Amino acid sequence: MFDLKKGLTIFQKEILDILRDKRTIISMIVVPILIIPILTYGVTWFAKIQMKKMMEKEAVVILQNAQNFPALRDALQKEEKIRIIENILDTTAAIAMLRDETAQAIIIIPQQWDSLKFTLGQIPYDTLQILSLKTKEEAQIVVNRLNQKIEELRKEYSKQLLLRAGMDAEILKPFEISQVDVSTPTEIGGKLLGMMLPYMLILLTLSGAMYPAMDLTAGEKERGTMETLLISPASRLDIVFGKFLTILTVSIVTALLTIFSIFFTSSGLFLTISEEIRTKLNLHIDFTIVATVLVLLIPLSATFSALLMTLSLLAKSYKEAQSYVSPMVIVTIFPAMMSMFPGVKTNLAFSLIPILNVSLLVKDAFTGTLEPLYLITAFFSSIVVAAIAMRICVVTFNKESVLFRI
Amino acid sequence: MLEVIHLSKIYQDRKKTVEAVRDISFQIGKGEIVGLLGVNGAGKTTTLRIIVTLLKPTTGSVFVNGYEVTKEPENVRKQIGFLTASTGLYARLTGRETLMYFGKLHSIPQHELNKRIDEAIQLFHLSEFIDRKCDKLSTGQKQRINLARTTIHQPDLLILDEPTAGLDVLGAKAIVQFIRNVKSRGQSVLFSTHRMEEAESLCDRVIIIHQGKILADSTIKQLRAESGIDELQDLFLHIIDERE
Ligand SMILES: Nc1ncnc2c1ncn2[C@@H]1O[C@H](COP(=O)(O)OP(=O)(O)O)[C@@H](O)[C@H]1O
Numbered sequence: 086m087f088d089l090k091k092g093l094t095i096f097q098k099e100i101l102d103i104l105r106d107k108r109t110i111i112s113m114i115v116v117p118i119l120i121i122p123i124l125t126y127g128v129t130w131f132a133k134i135q136m137k138k139m140m141e142k143e144a145v146v147i148l149q150n151a152q153n154f155p156a157l158r159d160a161l162q163k164e165e166k167i168r169i170i171e172n173i174l175d176t177t178a179a180i181a182m183l184r185d186e187t188a189q190a191i192i193i194i195p196q197q198w199d200s201l202k203f204t205l206g207q208i209p210y211d212t213l214q215i216l217s218l219k220t221k222e223e224a225q226i227v228v229n230r231l232n233q234k235i236e237e238l239r240k241e242y243s244k245q246l247l248l249r250a251g252m253d254a255e256i257l258k259p260f261e262i263s264q265v266d267v268s269t270p271t272e273i274g275g276k277l278l279g280m281m282l283p284y285m286l287i288l289l290t291l292s293g294a295m296y297p298a299m300d301l302t303a304g305e306k307e308r309g310t311m312e313t314l315l316i317s318p319a320s321r322l323d324i325v326f327g328k329f330l331t332i333l334t335v336s337i338v339t340a341l342l343t344i345f346s347i348f349f350t351s352s353g354l355f356l357t358i359s360e361e362i363r364t365k366l367n368l369h370i371d372f373t374i375v376a377t378v379l380v381l382l383i384p385l386s387a388t389f390s391a392l393l394m395t396l397s398l399l400a401k402s403y404k405e406a407q408s409y410v411s412p413m414v415i416v417t418i419f420p421a422m423m424s425m426f427p428g429v430k431t432n433l434a435f436s437l438i439p440i441l442n443v444s445l446l447v448k449d450a451f452t453g454t455l456e457p458l459y460l461i462t463a464f465f466s467s468i469v470v471a472a473i474a475m476r477i478c479v480v481t482f483n484k485e486s487v488l489f490r491i
Numbered sequence: 492m493l494e495v496i497h498l499s500k501i502y503q504d505r506k507k508t509v510e511a512v513r514d515i516s517f518q519i520g521k522g523e524i525v526g527l528l529g530v531n532g533a534g535k536t537t538t539l540r541i542i543v544t545l546l547k548p549t550t551g552s553v554f555v556n557g558y559e560v561t562k563e564p565e566n567v568r569k570q571i572g573f574l575t576a577s578t579g580l581y582a583r584l585t586g587r588e589t590l591m592y593f594g595k596l597h598s599i600p601q602h603e604l605n606k607r608i609d610e611a612i613q614l615f616h617l618s619e620f621i622d623r624k625c626d627k628l629s630t631g632q633k634q635r636i637n638l639a640r641t642t643i644h645q646p647d648l649l650i651l652d653e654p655t656a657g658l659d660v661l662g663a664k665a666i667v668q669f670i671r672n673v674k675s676r677g678q679s680v681l682f683s684t685h686r687m688e689e690a691e692s693l694c695d696r697v698i699i700i701h702q703g704k705i706l707a708d709s710t711i712k713q714l715r716a717e718s719g720i721d722e723l724q725d726l727f728l729h730i731i732d733e734r735e
């Protein structure tokens with residue numbers, strides 16, 4: 086029934102065929118290599134640009150009763166990129182300006198505010214009001230700057246008041262606080278990767294298998310080559326074997342390239358941060374990590390390949406196949422995402438659930454908290470799931486109602 | 492060579508059942524060319540697909556060179572070449588790669604395969620485009636590659652499902668020429684068509700199938716003599732009317 090030589094002939098042909106297709110090259114090589122750096126650098130770059138833009142823009146601050154507190158007025162006037170307006174005395178009108186973004190903040194100095202009290206060494210016990218729209222990001226950046234300035238002024242006054250009362254300003258800081266991070270470099274570097282990598286890895290393993298799965302089944306039906314192949318002396322099992330192996334190969338190559346890309350990108354990113362943090366974040370890959378990823382990746386890839394192939398087989402055309410396989414992405418995303426939730430810890434039950442087990446155990450491997458027992462249970466569970474998926478695929482391929490739908 | 496014995500095929504799905512082929516029997520001898528004649532939906536494709544092992548019979552059996560289609564499908568497939576109007580080629584493979592692929596699946600040894608490909612290039616005039624990707628070829632060139640592919644393993648029986656459908660005059664002529672050549676090499680041909688005149692010009696014998704049943708299995712000459720009708724269309728309609 087099964088003839089390895091024929092199976093491999095089919096595998097060889099399918100690989101040659103699919104590698105000549107630009108779409109395969111894009112989804113197998115270009116996407117995994119580029120998506121990680123583009124996402125990582127792109128997001129950082131975009132955030133920086135946005136930040137810079139906001140910083141460069143002149144902020145408008147409405148100051149009411151400025152004459153009562155000249156020190157504040159002076160301090161703000163010295164600030165770059167802040168323009169002060171003093172002639173809007175109606176608060177409602179001022180708030181309207183916040184809404185249409187002609188001003189970012191309002192500082193209301195009370196009518197009865199008496200700056201002289203400071204000089205006399207008295208405490209005014211009065212309240213400064215800062216009004217802004219919390220929903221406007223730009224306004225929040227301005228408010229932060231204002232707070233900083235006002236806080237400096239306030240500290241300065243406290244110091245003076247204390248001095249007048251004959252006390253040392255140090256009294257404001259009766260003790261120091263020091264935070265010490267005792268995590269090892271592996272834990273820190275691993276945590277960063279451990280959160281992101283399993284998710285990316287699982288999704289790209291899936292997306293890598295997707296295109297060849299559709300092309301080799303529904304695509305072949307659509308182009309009218311399926312019948313020719315089916316009446317060749319290759320058995321159905323040979324054909325499923327050759328096609329499945331092709332999809333699996335493409336999927337695994339995609340996944341491996343994703344891993345490389347993640348490492349290169351992270352190392353590249355680390356070059357842009359300070360020496361001190363860099364030595365602390367020291368990326369660390371050892372045999373356990375590589376072995377864990379491979380042990381879990383291969384059965385995961387096999388499961389995806391078999392399921393995608395089965396779904397696409399049901400379709401008559403490439404387009405129809407797309408509508409069958411896209412729900413699989415949604416089903417996969419949720420368990421894949423669990424590595425990013427800090428509270429979720431691996432346990433025996435989780436280690437048996439497909440996709441979720443890969444997500445959690447790959448993360449564990451990176452943070453150095455891998456439990457060998459769970460790796461074993463996850464591996465066997467993955468193998469069983471993959472075997473079931475492959476069986477379903479073979480059964481489907483033998484159904485004439487599937488191959489000759491009208 | 493080919494024996495079809497009490498063959499029936501029922502398509503069954505949730506909504507409906509279709510009796511596509513109802514208890515048909517016929518034989519084809521070595522070197523014979525037989526036309527399977529019938530209107531759309533008569534059951535031609537279904538019959539041919541069962542013979543080439545793509546579909547399983549509901550009841551009955553089919554033997555090709557002594558191999559039964561359900562018991563030894565892989566051996567049956569070695570005996571036959573199959574071509575339909577909708578047969579496609581792998582767009583990203585060249586003609587040579589296509590012939591290599593199917594030759595290997597037929598377990599033809601490499602040196603023998605190279606020899607046969609050279610012969611096919613001669614026979615079907617492929618030299619100009621054999622190393623070009625199939626999606627770069629014209630319809631006629633594709634058709635010639637397809638014919639070479641169908642015969643690369645030197646099958647004893649050729650099954651052609653409406654081989655001229657959708658082809659222009661030149662394409663159809665090439666197919667007719669091909670069938671004549673095949674006969675001279677002693678291979679048998681069973682081809683389906685709904686065109687009487689095509690059957691007349693090529694066939695030793697015609698089998699008329701209608702609503703899954705065989706209405707006639709004879710030479711056109713014989714059918715003319717029996718009915719006294721000379722015009723082919725009328726002859727065909729007469730047989731359907733009379734024997735249904
Ligand atoms: N895969 C299928 N499922 C259900 N019914 C089918 C299938 N293929 C063909 N049929 C039906 O079987 C009958 C015979 O079809 P077919 O063998 O294709 O006829 P022909 O080739 O002579 O036009 C038709 O009524 C057709 O609708």
Ligand SMILES: [Mg+2]
Pocket residue numbers: 535536537653
């Ligand atoms: Mg037909």
